[in-house]
Amino acid sequence: MTGAANLGNAGQGVLIRTAANNTIGGTATGAGNLISGNDKDGVIILTSGATGNLVQGNFVGTNAAGTLAVPNTLAGVTISGGVGNTVGGTTAAARNLVSGNADAGICIISNAIDNIVQGNYVGVDVTGIADLGNAGPGVFIANSSDNTIGGAATGASNLIAFNHKAGIDLASGSGNAFRANRITNNTDLGITLSDTITVTANDLNDEDVGPTGCKTSHS
Amino acid sequence: MELNGTGAGAGSSGLTISGGASTIDALVINRFDSNGIVLTGNGGNLIINSYIGVNAAGTGAVGNGEIGILIEARIWYKATISAQM
Numbered sequence: 106m107t108g109a110a111n112l113g114n115a116g117q118g119v120l121i122r123t124a125a126n127n128t129i130g131g132t133a134t135g136a137g138n139l140i141s142g143n144d145k146d147g148v149i150i151l152t153s154g155a156t157g158n159l160v161q162g163n164f165v166g167t168n169a170a171g172t173l174a175v176p177n178t179l180a181g182v183t184i185s186g187g188v189g190n191t192v193g194g195t196t197a198a199a200r201n202l203v204s205g206n207a208d209a210g211i212c213i214i215s216n217a218i219d220n221i222v223q224g225n226y227v228g229v230d231v232t233g234i235a236d237l238g239n240a241g242p243g244v245f246i247a248n249s250s251d252n253t254i255g256g257a258a259t260g261a262s263n264l265i266a267f268n269h270k271a272g273i274d275l276a277s278g279s280g281n282a283f284r285a286n287r288i289t290n291n292t293d294l295g296i297t298l299s300d301t302i303t304v305t306a307n308d309l310n311d312e313d314v315g316p317t318g319c320k321t322s323h324s
Numbered sequence: 325m326e327l328n329g330t331g332a333g334a335g336s337s338g339l340t341i342s343g344g345a346s347t348i349d350a351l352v353i354n355r356f357d358s359n360g361i362v363l364t365g366n367g368g369n370l371i372i373n374s375y376i377g378v379n380a381a382g383t384g385a386v387g388n389g390e391i392g393i394l395i396e397a398r399i400w401y402k403a404t405i406s407a408q409m
Contacts, residue, residue, distance in 0.1 A: 114360065114376065114377045114387030114388045114389075114390065114391060114392040115387065115388070115389050115390055116359075116388075116389075116390040116391040116392075117391050117392065118376040118377045118391075118392040118393070119371065119376060119391075119392055119393045119394075119395070120391045120393070120394050120395065120396075121395045121396075122394070122395070122396045122397070123396065123397045124363075124366075124367040124369075124395045124396055124397040125366075125367040125368070125397070126367045126368045127363075127367050127368065127369045127370070127371070127395050128369070128370045128371065128372075129371045130371070130372060131370070131372055133372075135372070135373050136372040136373060137372070137373070138371060138372065138373065138374045138375070138376055139374075139375045139376065139378055139382050140376045140377060140392070141376075141377055141378045141382075141385065142377040142378050142384070142385025142386070142387065143376070143377040143385075143387060143392060144387075147377075154397060157367075168378075168382055168383050169375075169378075169381065169382025169383065170382070175378060175383070175384065175385055177377070
């Protein structure tokens with residue numbers, strides 16, 4: 106390539122619509138895909154009929170070496186309305202590298218339910234050390250419930266760093282769990298509600314509103 | 325293997341496979357006017373070791389006019405015609 110022209114797919118890299126139990130990548134050696142340079146999302150999973158899909162072992166938004174950004178114009182991975190899909194896993198082989206994208210790393214929106222995001226690198230290079238931040242938040246959740254980011258199991262932690270907004274931005278939804286993630290060096294807060302940039306302190310004796318009852322933020 | 329859609333014409337896609345449970349392995353899919361690959365049917369497809377939206381070296385963006393890989397369930401409704409009066 107010479108110059109800076111972006112000639113990736115004019116739409117999404119991979120679009121799964123109302124289809125179940127598809128696997129993008131996997132844990133076997135060489136199974137991962139390189140999904141970069143697309144003019145919309147790298148991967149998008151659409152509608153409540155999209156269930157049981159598995160996204161593992163891919164590089165999304167980087168070059169093949171995982172060292173430089175080849176951005177997707179929107180999010181790296183978006184689940185819009187999908188139910189019970191998995192991005193990553195608890196082994197190193199299952200890890201997706203979701204970095205360098207021009208919007209959020211991982212986006213969960215439009216009544217997406219029971220999806221699991223585990224063990225991924227979001228905003229770092231393949232080594233997990235260098236800055237390869239997504240331009241939006243590392244993980245963005247809106248109007249979606251009962252999704253799990255991280256988890257108690259060994260290897261379930263996501264590394265979410267160097268993103269140009271928050272590490273995790275929960276705009277709306279209920280029952281979403283953020284467990285045991287490593288969140289550091291993001292431009293805004295580690296975990297925030299609607300990308301506010303100030304900490305909402307815990308307080309007593311009143312009713313608060315918002316997806317966590319405004320009981321935040323010790324990130 | 326690289327599927328290069330240069331000259332394939334307007335509206336072309338690289339591959340269209342129906343039936344589900346298909347495997348796409350080690351393909352570079354680019355330069356089609358429409359989608360790179362379309363998989364329809366019952367799901368259960370496997371996409372591995374492929375470059376989507378990037379060149380074969382994995383260093384720069386080059387792609388298709390629409391979606392790289394489109395996986396879509398299609399529901400076919402049976403028409404029942406009976407007891408025409």
